[in-house]
Amino acid sequence: MANYLLIAASSDIGGATARRLRDGGHHVITTARDASVIDPDVVLDATDFDAVDRVVAEAGDLDGIAVFAGSMLLKPAHLISRAQYDETIAASLTTSFAVVRAAGKHLRNGGSVVLSSSAVALAGLSNHDAIAAAKAGVIGLALSAAASYASHGLRVNAVAPGLVQTRLTEGLTSSDMSRKVSEAMHPLGRLGEPEDIARAVEFLLDPANDWITGQVLGVDGGLGALRPRQRV
Template sequence: MARFLIIAGASAIGQATAQQLRDEGHQVMTTARDASRISPDFVLDASDFDAVDQTLRDAGPLDGIVNCSGSLMLRAAHLTTRAQYDETIKASLTTAFATVRAAGRHMTQGGSVVLVSSAAARTGLANHEAIAAAKAGIIGLTLSAAATYAGTGLRVNAIAPGLVESPLTAALTNSETSRRVSEAMHALGRIGRPEDAARAIVFLLDPANDWITGQVLGVDGGLGSVRPKMKM
């Protein structure tokens, strides 16, 4: 039995990941900003460096940590306020950095860190400037941290999902027209499910895959790399 911590465990991907790990018999602890959606083991503002550091200290020895924190703000750069930009960076990139920082301090015997980027960081999507900047930063963070901590056996990887059905993306998936457009952008013709992303995270956490580090795994129905044939 391994021990894992999921930051932002109340997110759709976080909950799906926790369930899959528990189904495999592992011990899973979660964090959330409050107890409105789950009963977390730790109430945590994941952008607070000291708080994340203390949470890992309190959690004890870990085999892996996942940061599922993020936001979705779709707006052209010229329509984005400074406050919106700051919040987007804070929710995704700052929390990811805080996670890596704490893992580097406390997971000195090795293990796995998994971050969540986005297909939007690897392909140009209109009105995604702020979120693409934040998620692209996570890719750079993943690569650099993987190099820094490889000597201690600490692996750092990320997944880059396409559009995943969740409360966060409801504005895009609840509208029939918007949903059809989004589905058509994915070569496999459907929106992702939280379980799709969770399976990739569990794979990267697995100690059996301990020769994988510095990788960004697209879990995106082809959105990040494939252009489907247009239906006439």
């Protein structure tokens, strides 16, 4: 049995991951910013470096930490206020940095950190400017941290999902027209489900896969890397 900490587990992907890990017999500690969606083990503002540090320290001997924090802001840069920008960066990048910082201090016997990036950090998509900036930062963080902590056996990887059907993305998937447009952007012709990403996170957390670090796993239906011929 492994011991895992899931940050921002109130997200649909975080919830799916928690269920998979618990079904596998593992001990899972969940955090959320508030208890309005789930009943987390710990209420945590994961942008607070000191609070994250305390939670990781008090969690005991962890085998891995996964971060699911993020936001949805679909606007071009010139329509984004400084407050909106700061919130978007904080939700994804600051949270990820706080977790890596704490893991580097406390997971001295190795383990796995899995961060959440996005396919939009790898493929230029209009009106994703702030999200792409934040999620590209997460990729850079994962690569650098993987190098920094490799000598301690601490692995750092990231998942980069495409568009996943969650509460956060309902605005893009609720109408037939927007859904069809979104599906057409993914070469495999469908949107993701939370379980698709949860399986990838579970794989990267697993101590059996301890020769994998510094990787960005695109779980995106091909969105981030492929440009196939259009269906006719």
